[in-house]
Amino acid sequence: MAKGANDLIERQLNDLINTVESVTSGDCLSYSGPIAFGADDAIRDAVERLRNRSKRRGSKLVIILETQGGFAEVARRISDTIRHHYSLVDFLIPSHAMSAGTILAMSGNAIYMNYYSVLGPIDPLVESQDGNKLIPAMGYLIKYEELLKKANTGKAGAAEIQILLGFDQGELYSYEQARELSVSLLEEWLVKYKFKTWKITDKRAIKVTSSMKKNRAREIAMKLNDAKRWNSHGIGINMERLRRDLNLKIDDFGDIEELNDSISSYHKLLKDYMEKMGQNAIVHTRESYEALL
Numbered sequence: 001m002a003k004g005a006n007d008l009i010e011r012q013l014n015d016l017i018n019t020v021e022s023v024t025s026g027d028c029l030s031y032s033g034p035i036a037f038g039a040d041d042a043i044r045d046a047v048e049r050l051r052n053r054s055k056r057r058g059s060k061l062v063i064i065l066e067t068q069g070g071f072a073e074v075a076r077r078i079s080d081t082i083r084h085h086y087s088l089v090d091f092l093i094p095s096h097a098m099s100a101g102t103i104l105a106m107s108g109n110a111i112y113m114n115y116y117s118v119l120g121p122i123d124p125l126v127e128s129q130d131g132n133k134l135i136p137a138m139g140y141l142i143k144y145e146e147l148l149k150k151a152n153t154g155k156a157g158a159a160e161i162q163i164l165l166g167f168d169q170g171e172l173y174s175y176e177q178a179r180e181l182s183v184s185l186l187e188e189w190l191v192k193y194k195f196k197t198w199k200i201t202d203k204r205a206i207k208v209t210s211s212m213k214k215n216r217a218r219e220i221a222m223k224l225n226d227a228k229r230w231n232s233h234g235i236g237i238n239m240e241r242l243r244r245d246l247n248l249k250i251d252d253f254g255d256i257e258e259l260n261d262s263i264s265s266y267h268k269l270l271k272d273y274m275e276k277m278g279q280n281a282i283v284h285t286r287e288s289y290e291a292l293l
Contacts, residue, residue: 032067
């Protein structure tokens, strides 16, 4: 695309992100791409530029997030970075935020979705043995545990025993650590941020205690970490099911007409622009548009 056309599209994207800022009364950062090493650095740089030049000097950030997932430890670093600058952080999901993206979204004070948006199971990605691709950690752990159970009961065949012996114990330990990190981050962040203003239960009007918040966070984390419950690493869990099955409060940006229109237009324009430019990851604020991959 010609430079003039690029400038025009990026100005249109800026106009739309300014509308989101106006409607939400906060700064806005858009990230589309994997939750991978390098994304944390780019988001840090974008947030620092935004805060240093912000006329609002407010303490609220709205993150428009779209990702297939990535590493839980990167999600933690991104959240820590953002929270260094902002006391209030909301996540807005126009399409999908899977795996580590779901973990990151759970660090928000609020999560905005609509009928089309989905989150996913918190099955973090890890590097394969050959280092050439990323794989869901839970799939390897489940298969290992199934084979181990068969072996311990004398039901495993010779081929299955051979597969079992081929598992690298060090890698299995790293997968277990990734699983535990995912659960612990949700337990910490839900209580600290999402449940911060949860004072009274909806149905029985009972005062919410710290123990109740921790138990609810643990329940949500364990359900999202249950790979067998969802059957697939890449399954999308929509707003209705998150509310019903996980008893998780999700705000519907579709109910806010100006926000819904601006997000819909922004998302369509951004995805079209990224595809035409061959971009796999971007960080965008009103101050800058940066392609990472």
